[in-house]
Amino acid sequence: MTTVLIADDQPLQRFGFRMLLESQDDMTVVGEAANGAEAARMAAELHPDVVLMDVRMPGLDGIEATRRIVAGGGRSRVLILTTFDLDEYAYSGLRAGASGFLVKDALPEELLSGIRAVATGDAVVAPSLTRRLLDAYVHHLPAAGTRDHTPGSPDPRLSPLTERETEILRVMGQGWTNTEIAERLHLAESTVKTHVGRILAKTGSRDRVQAVILAYETKLVG
Template sequence: MSEPVRILLVDDQELIRVGFRLVLESEPDLVVVGEAGDGESAVAEARLLRPDVVLMDVRMPRLDGIRATERILAELPQTRVLVLTTFDLDEYAFGALDAGASGFLLKDAQRAELVGAVRAVHRGDAVLAPRVTRRVIERLGPASAPPTGPDPDVVLTERERDVFDGIARGLTNAEIARELFLGESTVKTHVGRVLAKLEARDRIHAVILAHQWAQAARPGENG
């Protein structure tokens, strides 16, 4: 059996940390190794515990989640940060994505969403709450902006374009694998090739590029 995913909970509200701990530790493959109530403590705990995943609040005393995310990822690039926010228009959450977080989740997410998100970012997927994907695209790279980098229709194989379409729709590797009748490891390989060929920083950047290229293919809708 593989080692459980080691999680650090960061939130300035103790009751929220308690609730998340109860949900996460009911899963056999997840374990909470530590907690922090502010950004400074989060950085210190991450440095000490080296967690696989950090669930990071954004609005906290001493040091906010954006700065904490930057510092943790600078020291621990293998650690994944999943940002937690109360509001889907929270500019702080967008800032955390800029800082290198693997995505964000709303605090009112259902139990299965929370557990699934932790597992997804640990596998290397990006996680965006579906109802905020459009806002993320608008914040980080408007769909109306000219697309940058290589044209997907030129540089990607047919199968890679299928995978790229799945990424654009916010699907995880497992969901893409089921849809295309492929093994998850095969999808992971395709994802790596897609990101490299499109010169995308990460999956979130790939989502932005997909929407930009789609908009470029429909120029009449911009005017």
């Protein structure tokens, strides 16, 4: 059973999410938070599998709440909810450690599949959407990503990777799915999944989204 904490300052929005989630045999809502501070506190107390996090809330916003939840080191994973005109907040949420984001007008089945994906440790954001998001906000990336090594030399954060893993991380950053990587590099899809898993482990990335952000930060793509 996947446990979910809903964080949204709109009571009707929370009610709608609860009705949808509790109509599923494999999900249960363990709590509702009306602001970021409540969300962070309740996540620490309830340890939900997934926190469904609105961005704009009074007081502590969803981005800072996400940062606190992730920094707490618990098992809860955060799924950011945003609107098309708030992409910069979605980017900030991913930087804060969220496992992905969905737009608020997503279809119910998209929201449900997104929650299930996050609960199993996957990232929700489609690779092509990740690419567009990072393309739009790549200027937000900190210069610190390149200051610890000589210009023109490989970033030290990529040093644990093999040549093949570096190649796969690069095309992940270009928006390729596992299936596309397998087809274009003439590999079995199971082999690609193994490589992706090793890339995440070696770089300390929580999920595919974090790995793609790393690819941009280290100028592997961009």
